[in-house]
Every structure is written in C-alpha cells, then in structure tokens.
Amino acid sequence: MHRGEKRRRSRSLDRYGRKRRESSVERTDSPRNNSQAFQDQRASLPVGKYKAELLQAIEANQIIVCIGETGSGKTTQLPQFLLEAGYGDSKRIGITQPRRVATTAVAKRVGEELAASGVSPKAVGYTIRFDDQCTTETKIKFMTDGILVRECLQDPLLQQYSIIMLDEAHERSIHTDILFGLLKSMLKQRPDLKLIVTSATLDDERFAAFFNDCPVFRVPGRSFPVDIYHSKTHQIMGKTGPVSTYIQAAVDTTLQIHTHEPEGHILLFLTGQKEIEEACSMLNSRMRRFNEEERLNPDNPRIPRLLVLPLYGALSSAKQRRIFNPSSGRKVIVCTNIAETSLTVDGVKYVVDAGFTKQKVYNPLRGLESLIIVPISQVSAQQRAGRAGRTSAGKCYRLYSKQSYESMLPETVPEIQRSNLANTILYLKVLGISDVVGFNYLDPPAEDAIIDALRQLYVLGAINDAGEVTDTGKDMAQFPLEPRLGRCLLEGIRLGCGKELMIIVAMLSVETIFMYQNEKRTHDEQDQHSIARRQATKLLEKHYHTKGDHL
Incomplete structure (x- = not known):
C-alpha cells in the first residue's frame, strides 16, 4: 500500500482500527450552521419587520421613544440596525442598561450575532463597574446607566457618541432618570446627537411630552395566551418583611409543575441571593430524594432530570450565562426581578411568582439606606406572567390571592423618589x-x-x-x-x-x-x-x- 494512502486511511480509523464515527456535535457547531442559526433567530424576531421604518424615524428625528414588548428583539437588534446604518462609522453607538447582568449578557449576544454575520466581534464592547471591555475598535458600547452618568462628568457633551439608546427605561433607575434630564438639555447643544428611549411598558404619552412631543414608535412582541392561577394565600407584611413562607410554597409549586406538566422551562421569581440559594438547595435536595426513591422502587414512575440554575446580580458572569446554554432536560431558573424584562430565556413556559421584590429605601431620620422586601407592583406582576407566553401558550402560578394583586401599587415607585439623593445632587453640582x-x-x-x-x-x-x-x-x-x-x-x-x-x-x-x-x-x-x-x-x-x- 502506498504510504500516503495509508496515512489518509489511518485518519479515518480510530486507535483500535475501527472506522471513526462522524461527530454530530461537530456538524451542529460548525461556523456555517451557527451563522445560519443566528440568522434564522434574527429573522424570526418581530422588530426585524420594522427595520426600515425604525431607521427612517431615527433619521428624521433627534429623539424617538420606542415601545417594544419583551421578546420583540429591540435590545439586541436595534444596536445592529444602527451599526448597519452607519452610526458607528465615525463615533460610537452608546447603549445603557440598568443592570450589570443584562449589560454583559446582551453585549455577548450581539457580539456573537455580528461575528456570525462576518463583522468583527471587537466591534462590540461593554463597560460595567470594575470591568471595561472596550477597545479603540469598539463601535457599539454597552454600559450600565451609572457608567454613562460618570462619563458625563468627564465629557459633559458626550462627544464620542453619535447616538445614545437608553434601554429598559421603564425600570426607572435613579441614573436613568438623571440621564433623561441631562440628555434633554445636552441635545440642545449637540444637534448631531440622537437619542432613543426604549421600554417594554411605559407611559408613552408622558414620555413623549417630556421629550418635546417626540414621536413614539411601537413594536409588537410575540405573545401567546397565558393562564394565570392565583393562590388563596394573602400577602401579609410584618414589621421586618413578609410573614408568609413563600419560599417553601415556591419550591413545592415548581416541583408540582416538573412532575405533572409537559416540557418547558420554569422561571421562579424570588427577591435576592439568600432566598435563591436556599430555594436552589431545597430543589436539589428534593430531586436527590426522588432519585433515591426511584432507585429503591424501580416500579415507581420515573421523574425527569431537573437542572436548577440561580440568577442574581452578585453571581459571576460565567455562571450567569449558564441560563442560556442548551439543555436536554427541563431548566428551572431561580431569579430576581432581573428576568422580568432585561433578559429573555427561550423555552420558558411556566412562571412561579412569589409576588415580592427587594427595594432600596432611604430613611432620612437615620440617614441610612436599606434593602427591604416589599410586594411587587401590578405592572411587574403582568411582566412576570408574560414571560410564560413568549414562545407558546404558558402558565403563571402566583403565590398570592387575587385580592393581594388588586391591593398592589399600579406601578413601581421610581428609585429617585425613595433613595438618598446626596450622590445624585453632587453629580449635578x-x-x-x-x-x-x-x-x-x-x-x-x-x-x-x-x-x-x-x-x-x-x-x-x-x-x-x-x-x-x-x-x-x-x-x-x-x-x-x-x-x-x-x-x-x-x-x-x-x-x-x-x-x-x-x-x-x-x-x-x-x-x-x-x-x-x-x-x-x-x-x-x-x-x-x-x-x-x-x-x-x-x-x-x-x-x-x-x-x-x-x-
């Protein structure tokens, strides 16, 4: 046999002389297939149908308000539309997010989509506190709203940007509210700078009036019917927080869904790191007990695997990104209110809503700020329920009664009205x-x-x-x-x-x-x-x- 032929043949055989099996993983993860998958996902997003009209509205106006339902694709696609339209040619495109988790996750996603389209991923960067991933090649810069406020201190006219997009404006963080006022006055001095204010749920008329009666552009989202089930438990608040034991109820409800409902991922909303870690520990412990019972009693019905994933601000970026990784089984994502609107996880069909959140509140008598657990607003409850209907019909299990829902505040109180303003006033001065x-x-x-x-x-x-x-x-x-x-x-x-x-x-x-x-x-x-x-x-x-x- 010819030596070259033998070498070619040996590459097709394994170490035991058997014919190598082609890896299906390699075929799936090839750059061509990845690129096609990204293109297919982009094409399926509702915002893609309005690309031409959006860019035309941005070109014709200095300020626009864009109302896009969660899952419409506005957060990931609008920056790419702006880059394609040339807004990143001479200056940067600035995108703000109220949360660090969303900032890094969205920047990574947009970078992957651009790379699949043949654009260098270096065109996208992000800056959060203690982590600056921007270079001279960065054209789209994602950042927290606090970073942009601090940039205003160094450069009051933000000369490095051609357009600013304030995303998730409905969350009304204190920095976003300050940016509203700063940018409104800045635009008078910089007629070449453009501003886009995007939101999932917002009083568009009031916002348009604030920004000199600017036009409002609406992008419908993908929504399917969601069945909402209320508990009979009333929300009872004591002096130090909720009286009800909603963590145990949340774990029980999640496992009930897992053992009795068809496939689909689960979102479980809790208030913070301590509660999330406690719930994750309880879920994993119960699943181990189920597996042990199956081993001892093989005739019992088999319970599928459940992947329990926490999501909160203090979690490392690598662990936060695990929620986006594909999974063969069902995932339950135990999260804070970050998953209400900031992040969209495909395949979620069930939502378990504990009905509480942590809010920063300032006590002027003591001169101290504290995080307290309070009931969510009706708008937040609607956003959480809507998460179950992004890809197909879903179900939302609220661990509180209808009466408790009706007694909630219609909207969340803006952070600027319940925080210590010393830092904000110093920046303004x-x-x-x-x-x-x-x-x-x-x-x-x-x-x-x-x-x-x-x-x-x-x-x-x-x-x-x-x-x-x-x-x-x-x-x-x-x-x-x-x-x-x-x-x-x-x-x-x-x-x-x-x-x-x-x-x-x-x-x-x-x-x-x-x-x-x-x-x-x-x-x-x-x-x-x-x-x-x-x-x-x-x-x-x-x-x-x-x-x-x-x-």
Whole structure:
C-alpha cells in the first residue's frame, strides 16, 4: 500500500482500527450552521419587520421613544440596525442598561450575532463597574446607566457618541432618570446627537411630552395566551418583611409543575441571593430524594432530570450565562426581578411568582439606606406572567390571592423618589447645575429629600455656603462611592492612612463581606482554601485578646 494512502486511511480509523464515527456535535457547531442559526433567530424576531421604518424615524428625528414588548428583539437588534446604518462609522453607538447582568449578557449576544454575520466581534464592547471591555475598535458600547452618568462628568457633551439608546427605561433607575434630564438639555447643544428611549411598558404619552412631543414608535412582541392561577394565600407584611413562607410554597409549586406538566422551562421569581440559594438547595435536595426513591422502587414512575440554575446580580458572569446554554432536560431558573424584562430565556413556559421584590429605601431620620422586601407592583406582576407566553401558550402560578394583586401599587415607585439623593445632587453640582430643585426631573423627588442631600453635602464640605461645589466636592465625585465614604477616603489620604481607609471603605461598599462556596471545589481550590484558613488562623491568634471584641 502506498504510504500516503495509508496515512489518509489511518485518519479515518480510530486507535483500535475501527472506522471513526462522524461527530454530530461537530456538524451542529460548525461556523456555517451557527451563522445560519443566528440568522434564522434574527429573522424570526418581530422588530426585524420594522427595520426600515425604525431607521427612517431615527433619521428624521433627534429623539424617538420606542415601545417594544419583551421578546420583540429591540435590545439586541436595534444596536445592529444602527451599526448597519452607519452610526458607528465615525463615533460610537452608546447603549445603557440598568443592570450589570443584562449589560454583559446582551453585549455577548450581539457580539456573537455580528461575528456570525462576518463583522468583527471587537466591534462590540461593554463597560460595567470594575470591568471595561472596550477597545479603540469598539463601535457599539454597552454600559450600565451609572457608567454613562460618570462619563458625563468627564465629557459633559458626550462627544464620542453619535447616538445614545437608553434601554429598559421603564425600570426607572435613579441614573436613568438623571440621564433623561441631562440628555434633554445636552441635545440642545449637540444637534448631531440622537437619542432613543426604549421600554417594554411605559407611559408613552408622558414620555413623549417630556421629550418635546417626540414621536413614539411601537413594536409588537410575540405573545401567546397565558393562564394565570392565583393562590388563596394573602400577602401579609410584618414589621421586618413578609410573614408568609413563600419560599417553601415556591419550591413545592415548581416541583408540582416538573412532575405533572409537559416540557418547558420554569422561571421562579424570588427577591435576592439568600432566598435563591436556599430555594436552589431545597430543589436539589428534593430531586436527590426522588432519585433515591426511584432507585429503591424501580416500579415507581420515573421523574425527569431537573437542572436548577440561580440568577442574581452578585453571581459571576460565567455562571450567569449558564441560563442560556442548551439543555436536554427541563431548566428551572431561580431569579430576581432581573428576568422580568432585561433578559429573555427561550423555552420558558411556566412562571412561579412569589409576588415580592427587594427595594432600596432611604430613611432620612437615620440617614441610612436599606434593602427591604416589599410586594411587587401590578405592572411587574403582568411582566412576570408574560414571560410564560413568549414562545407558546404558558402558565403563571402566583403565590398570592387575587385580592393581594388588586391591593398592589399600579406601578413601581421610581428609585429617585425613595433613595438618598446626596450622590445624585453632587453629580449635578459638578456638572454646573446650580438649581437642583428646578432640574428637569421626569418625576421630581420630594423637596425635603433634596434639602436633606444638600445638608449632607454641606456638612461633608462638598458645597459651600452659596451652594457651589468645592474642590473637595469635585474630588469626592471622582470616586464611585457614596459622598460620606468618598470624604472618608480623601481624609485618610490627607492623614497618611489611605491604605487602611481603602480597606474599611471597601468593606462598607458591598452588601456582604462573606463569600459562600456552595459548589464542589477542585483539588487546587481545596489547597488554596486550606492555605487561606491557616493564614486566617494565624492572624486571629496574633490579634486575639480575651478582653477584645467578638471578632
């Protein structure tokens, strides 16, 4: 046999001399098939039918409000339409999101779709706190709304952008509300800059009136009928939060769906990391018990596999992206309200709604902000239910009664009306806005809240007797911190103890300083964990004293 022929033949045989089987995975994941899959998905999105009309409206107007139902494709497709129309040729296209999770997830998705279309994925970048993934080649920049507010401090006219898109405006974060007023006045000085305000549910008439009676463009979404089932349990709020044990009820309902309903993924809405991890642990424990019972009693009906995935803001980006990975079995995504509108997961047919959310609330008497659990609004309840009807008919199980739903607030209170405004007022002062009471707010905060913020800034030395920002105030605004913490850091640097103050400020800037490791560690991680424990023990022995504090 010829040597070359033998070599060619050997490539088709495995190590045992058997003919190699062609991998179906390789065929599925080929660039051509990936590209075709992305193109098919893009073509199926409702917003694609309105591409020409949308671009025409953007070209003809400096500001437009785009109302697109969740799942219409506005978040991923509009930036690509703008890039194709040439808005990224000389300057950048800026897209804001109120949440970090959505910012990174959408940027990754748009990058993949552009790569499948033959455009360099480097054309898309994102910037969130402590993570800047933009280069000189970036044409579409995704960022949190807080990042754009801080960019206004460095460049009040945002000269690097040709168009700004404020996405998910209905969430009414404090930074988005500030951007409404800043951009409205900025557009008068920059006639070449364009603004798109997009939302899933918004009072379009009020928004259009705020932006000088700008046109409103509507994009219908894909929606199928959703059957809504209410529990008989009433929402009862105590002094420290809800009285009802809704986590157990949520787990029971989820498993009831899994064992009795046809295929389709499940979205379970809870309030935060602690509840989500508790629910995930309970679900996994119950599934292990089911599997053990099956092993002992083979005649029992077989319960399919259930993949339990958490989703919350503090989760790493890699773990957050797992919710988008294809799965052979049913997925249950245990999430916060981030999945109401910001992210769309294909294949969800069932929604379990606990009816609560965490909200930041400021107490001016104590001078403290806190996260409290409160009932959601009716708009949020409708958004959650609608998640079950994006790909086919679905079902929504509300763990509260109809009476509880009717007693909910119609809309969520804007964050600017329930937060400490000291940081916001400081930013406005640095931007040269002297009349912060008369600033162009969409929903003005209480005058007492503004006066309280001015008092805080005066005590900290950020503004003087005339209400003008001082050099200290300008330095404080450079830190992405609350004014009090920024002032502490500046004073620490002045007194030569900046390193110690940085540690203290870092501890005070996060929700919790403790990290919980629920997943199995690798051998290397176990070794590192053991070393860390030994170092911590040595530190404890060094500083321990019988008359010291509890630490």
